[in-house]
Amino acid sequence: MLAIDGLTVRFGGLTALEDVSLRAAEGEVLGLIGPNGSGKTTLINALTGIYEATGRVRFREVDLLGLPPEQIVRLGVVRTFQNLRVFRRMTVLENVLAAQNGMAGMRFADLVGGRRRDAARRERAQALVERVGLGGDADRLAGELPLASQRRLELARALVRDPALLLLDEPSGGMTPAETRDMTRLIAALACPGRTVIVVEHKMALITGLCTRLAVLNFGRLIAEGEPAEVLRRQPVIDAYLGTEAPVDA
Amino acid sequence: MADFLQNCLDGIATGAAYALLALGFTLIFGVLRRLNLSYGPSIMAGVFAGTALYMGFNAGLAEIAIATVIGAVVVGAYIERLCFWAIRKDMAVASMVSSFVIWMQIEEAVTLLFPDRTYAFPGILADAVVEFGPFFLRASSLAMLAIAAIAVLGLLALIYRTHFGLAVRAVSENPEAARVAGVNTGLVTFLAFACASALGGLAGFLIAAGDQQITPLFGLWATFKGLIAMMLGGMGSIPGAVLGGLLLGVVEANALWYLGVETRDLVAYMLLFVVLTFRPGGLMGQAALMARRAAESRV
Numbered sequence: 001m002l003a004i005d006g007l008t009v010r011f012g013g014l015t016a017l018e019d020v021s022l023r024a025a026e027g028e029v030l031g032l033i034g035p036n037g038s039g040k041t042t043l044i045n046a047l048t049g050i051y052e053a054t055g056r057v058r059f060r061e062v063d064l065l066g067l068p069p070e071q072i073v074r075l076g077v078v079r080t081f082q083n084l085r086v087f088r089r090m091t092v093l094e095n096v097l098a099a100q101n102g103m104a105g106m107r108f109a110d111l112v113g114g115r116r117r118d119a120a121r122r123e124r125a126q127a128l129v130e131r132v133g134l135g136g137d138a139d140r141l142a143g144e145l146p147l148a149s150q151r152r153l154e155l156a157r158a159l160v161r162d163p164a165l166l167l168l169d170e171p172s173g174g175m176t177p178a179e180t181r182d183m184t185r186l187i188a189a190l191a192c193p194g195r196t197v198i199v200v201e202h203k204m205a206l207i208t209g210l211c212t213r214l215a216v217l218n219f220g221r222l223i224a225e226g227e228p229a230e231v232l233r234r235q236p237v238i239d240a241y242l243g244t245e246a247p248v249d250a
Numbered sequence: 251m252a253d254f255l256q257n258c259l260d261g262i263a264t265g266a267a268y269a270l271l272a273l274g275f276t277l278i279f280g281v282l283r284r285l286n287l288s289y290g291p292s293i294m295a296g297v298f299a300g301t302a303l304y305m306g307f308n309a310g311l312a313e314i315a316i317a318t319v320i321g322a323v324v325v326g327a328y329i330e331r332l333c334f335w336a337i338r339k340d341m342a343v344a345s346m347v348s349s350f351v352i353w354m355q356i357e358e359a360v361t362l363l364f365p366d367r368t369y370a371f372p373g374i375l376a377d378a379v380v381e382f383g384p385f386f387l388r389a390s391s392l393a394m395l396a397i398a399a400i401a402v403l404g405l406l407a408l409i410y411r412t413h414f415g416l417a418v419r420a421v422s423e424n425p426e427a428a429r430v431a432g433v434n435t436g437l438v439t440f441l442a443f444a445c446a447s448a449l450g451g452l453a454g455f456l457i458a459a460g461d462q463q464i465t466p467l468f469g470l471w472a473t474f475k476g477l478i479a480m481m482l483g484g485m486g487s488i489p490g491a492v493l494g495g496l497l498l499g500v501v502e503a504n505a506l507w508y509l510g511v512e513t514r515d516l517v518a519y520m521l522l523f524v525v526l527t528f529r530p531g532g533l534m535g536q537a538a539l540m541a542r543r544a545a546e547s548r549v
Contacts, residue, residue: 048430073432085427087420098420099431101413118413161432 001026001196002165007055009039009046009220016042017053017220024165027193031211031228032200035240039220040200041082044167048072048079059165076164080154082173082200088143092134092153095142096125099157125160132156132186148179152186159190166190168199172206184209204232216240256385257503263391265499266398267460270453271476272483272491273405274446280422280486281442284342288329288349290473291356292447293454296322297464298360300455301369311372311459318458319451325356326447330440339425353469360466368465371458394456401452402492408445409488418442422486450476478522484535493533497521 002024009017017039024030032040046053049069057064064072087095100121129138132152137145142153151171158166171187172180184206191197191210201207207214207228214231216224218240224231231237271290278286299321300314309317333348378389409415417438420428429435454472458464475498483494498518505517525533 050426050430069429070432070434073430078432079430081427081430085424085430087423087427089423090416090419094416094419097413098416098428098433101417101420101431101433121413157431 001060002198003056003058004047005056005058007043007046007053007057009042009051009053015220017046017217019055020217020220020222022215022222022225024196024198026196027191028212029187029191029197029199029210031207031214032198032217033202033207033214034217038217038240040217041169042220043217044079044169044198044200047167048077073161076161077167078158078161078163078165079167080151080158080169080171082169084147084150084154086142086145086150086153086157088141090142091139092129092142092145092156093122093125093138095153096128096156096160097121099160100125125156128156128159129153131159133182147174148176148183151175151183155186155190164195166195166197168197170200170202172201172203177205180206252384253507254504257507258500259385259387260391261500261503262496263387263395263499264460264503265479265496266395267453267457267495268475268479268498269492269495270398270401270449270456271472272479272495273402273488274450274453275476275480276483276486276488276491277405277418277442277446277449279480280488281418281439282334282345284334284345285477286329286333286349286443287346287473288333288353288356288469289326289446289450289476290471291353291469292325292329293322293450293472294464294466294469295325295356295360296320296447296451297371297454297458297468298364298369298466300458301364301371301464304372305369311374314372315452315455318455319448322451322454323444323447326443326450327440328352330443334443335436335440353473357466357469364466368463371462371464373462374456374459388460390460394460397452397456401449405445405449406488414438414441478518481532482522482525484529484532487532487534490532490534497533 004020004022007017007020008015020043032043034040042051045051047057047064049064049067049072053065055065059075059077062075064075064077087098090098126138129135132155134149134152134156137149142150145153151173155168155171168187172183175183180203187197187199188210199206199210211228213226214224214228215222216231216237218236223236223240224234275286275289278289296318300318303309303317304314329349329352333345333352337345337348373390374393375389379386380389380392409418417428417433420431420433421435421438425435450472454468458468479494479498480491481494482497483490483492498521501521502514502518505514509517
């Protein structure tokens with residue numbers, strides 16, 4: 001469902017991502033790993049229209065490159081951020097509601113009125129807030145939540161769009177081992193036939209517990225791809241992590 | 251004391267119109283983080299559209315009000331496309347400078363179309379006076395206050411009760427996150443700009459109807475009053491814009507009474523100076539500024 005061919009991202013003279021080709025099948029959970037600065041977040045930024053890139057990205061017969069971010073979101077490619085981007089001055093529920101803008105079947109009149117549709121939206125947002133375990137915090141300001149809860153909120157905000165391709169950028173970043181376990185379980189519950197998840201992570205506990213396949217980036221190039229346990233034993237992968245940052249056993 | 255209270259009453263009526271101008275600025279600044287110096291001139295152009303209808307067709311008040319609002323929205327949309335939509339987001343100064351250039355263009359265009367300095371504008375309930383015990387208020391001021399209050403409540407409802415308002419708040423707070431959450435930031439920005447212009451058009455109509463005249467210099471005046479009121483209240487704060495507008499109106503009315511017309515504007519600038527010295531974010535802006543800084547330091 002996702003086919004990346006020769007994806008290259010350059011910032012002036014710096015090549016952040018070079019000739020990356022990668023496939024993701026329907027319903028799989030693909031782990032994207034690599035040392036810091038290897039281009040993982042760059043790849044997600046290129047897929048979601050935030051960075052300009054060359055090459056070819058096909059998602060369900062649509063070329064993503066060159067589309068503006070909001071349009072890519074509407075196609076069902078939704079992401080979360082490594083450094084959180086929740087709307088801090090809105091409540092948890094409002095954060096999720098705001099992400100329902102411009103969805104298919106929404107008309108201009110819905111923006112200002114439409115009580116019945118509004119109630120349906122609210123119900124849906126509430127259900128998702130509860131699903132990620134924030135039911136008790138629905139009316140709190142997002143900025144007041146602890147980090148782990150803000151990550152859960154970002155997940156709910158992404159889910160409200162019913163993504164076919166969910167891109168998670170370090171969903172357990174800054175979390176304690178217990179919180180990481182909860183997050184892993186939550187993500188595992190989200191993967192379903194018809195939804196592909198690509199997750200960028202450092203923590204091996206999350207990667208091995210979750211991913212059906214791994215792709216490894218180093219210096220902007222794809223150096224390995226395959227079944228997790230096997231990929232992690234390959235010499236280039238071990239070399240890439242040596243002297244930079246070993247995969248964390250947490 | 252009675253004088254002071256009477257001045258405050260007059261000041262609140264004028265301040266209500268300032269508050270509308272400040273709200274327009276706030277809305278634009280909120281979603282774009284950029285200043286639109288042409289805001290006043292776009293309102294002035296709208297008021298001249300109303301004047302044209304008044305002089306040419308002897309239209310009624312409602313038609314003139316609608317023409318003023320539509321005129322302001324059309325010119326506002328022109329400014330948005332030219333100075334904000336067409337210029338990249340990270341070049342805030344370029345937008346501001348080009349909005350200044352468009353200001354000159356609008357003023358020249360209006361001066362060419364309306365070569366006399368001053369044009370008549372119909373008043374609302376022109377000479378009637380309403381008395382409250384020892385105090386009194388011109389009926390037109392009372393109407394101004396009432397209409398402004400309704401407009402402010404309407405805006406608050408739009409921002410805090412509708413899905414469109416949610417999108418406006420999302421874009422104001424974090425444009426990038428809003429885009430990635432699927433909000434069409436371009437459309438939301440454009441519509442917010444149009445709302446601000448409509449609000450400005452209404453303010454322009456109320457002020458021109460109060461003065462019963464209009465000159466091309468009204469653009470300069472409206473930009474100044476709106477900017478001062480917004481900065482007093484706090485950049486980007488909606489309650490701050492209302493507070494700043496009312497405060498500016500009250501202080502000006504008292505300065506006019508006790509010190510005379512020459513010093514009125516001086517007092518307004520002094521007020522701004524003092525407020526910004528002690529609260530650099532404006533009266534209500536501090537909290538918003540702090541929250542933003544805290545958020546930035548986290549990332």
